[in-house]
Amino acid sequence: xxxxxxxxxxxxxxxxxxxxxxxxxxxxxxxxxxxxxxxxxxxxxxxxxxxxxxxxxxxxxxxxxxxxxxxxxxxxxxxxxxxxxxxxxxxxxxxxxxxx
Amino acid sequence: xxxxxxxxxxxxxxxxxxxxxxxxxxxxxxxxxxxxxxxxxxxxxxxxxxxxxxxxxxxxxxxxxxxxxxxxxxxxxxxxxxxxxxxxxxxxxxxxxxxxxxxxxxxxxxxxxxxxxxxxxxxxxxxxxxxxxxxxxxxxxxxxxxxxx
Numbered sequence: 001x002x003x004x005x006x007x008x009x010x011x012x013x014x015x016x017x018x019x020x021x022x023x024x025x026x027x028x029x030x031x032x033x034x035x036x037x038x039x040x041x042x043x044x045x046x047x048x049x050x051x052x053x054x055x056x057x058x059x060x061x062x063x064x065x066x067x068x069x070x071x072x073x074x075x076x077x078x079x080x081x082x083x084x085x086x087x088x089x090x091x092x093x094x095x096x097x098x099x100x
Numbered sequence: 101x102x103x104x105x106x107x108x109x110x111x112x113x114x115x116x117x118x119x120x121x122x123x124x125x126x127x128x129x130x131x132x133x134x135x136x137x138x139x140x141x142x143x144x145x146x147x148x149x150x151x152x153x154x155x156x157x158x159x160x161x162x163x164x165x166x167x168x169x170x171x172x173x174x175x176x177x178x179x180x181x182x183x184x185x186x187x188x189x190x191x192x193x194x195x196x197x198x199x200x201x202x203x204x205x206x207x208x209x210x211x212x213x214x215x216x217x218x219x220x221x222x223x224x225x226x227x228x229x230x231x232x233x234x235x236x237x238x239x240x241x242x243x244x245x246x247x248x249x
Binding site for chain 2: 001002004005008009011012013015016018019022023026035049053075078079081082084085086088089092093095096100
């Protein structure tokens with residue numbers, strides 16, 4: 001696989017990591033803090049989509065190259081790509097059902 | 101108070117969201133055959149799902165300042181539904197970009213043992229993105245019908 005292709009796959013894995021990690025961050029936030037009183041929801045600033053997304057995106061950008069570009073077995077990742085997509089999508093769907 | 105421009109952007113955001121759901125159905129359906137090369141379709145669908153995401157970024161401060169608290173106070177379940185919509189929307193955009201990247205990588209790949217998993221991964225990404233976009237558009241329309249911007 002040439003360098004641009006590896007970069008494209010790494011970018012895709014970054015996006016998939018984001019999709020898988022974002023719901024985990026949201027569920028962790030829910031478990032630690034619970035959900036705020038609706039009347040105070042803006043003042044509390046707790047439902048902060050930007051913050052969650054930013055932190056998880058940074059995490060994904062750092063992680064994806066590590067487990068693909070430096071992996072000893074990149075072929076394993078390619079072979080299981082569809083499963084990784086399914087797991088990421090399932091994480092997000094499950095979070096949306098369980099935690100708002 | 102929400103100004104006319106923000107209101108117009110919010111309306112366009114909703115309409116383009118439904119367009120994106122329709123557009124994403126194309127690569128989701130056509131890429132079920134891994135040999136197909138659909139870079140233009142994939143780019144167009146990804147661009148269409150990115151547009152409402154960008155417009156959402158533009159109107160989010162106004163929504164947060166003028167509408168969010170009122171929505172939660174009036175009907176908390178609608179507010180939480182809107183939160184769900186935002187989460188799923190982020191996921192739909194990320195999955196579409198992942199699908200585009202994997203599809204372009206599969207087009208570049210010469211060996212079948214690399215090309216096929218990439219193409220299948222791209223297809224899975226577009227299917228998931230299309231489903232999430234459909235759910236997001238439906239939730240957005242529901243909330244907008246009950247509590248317009």
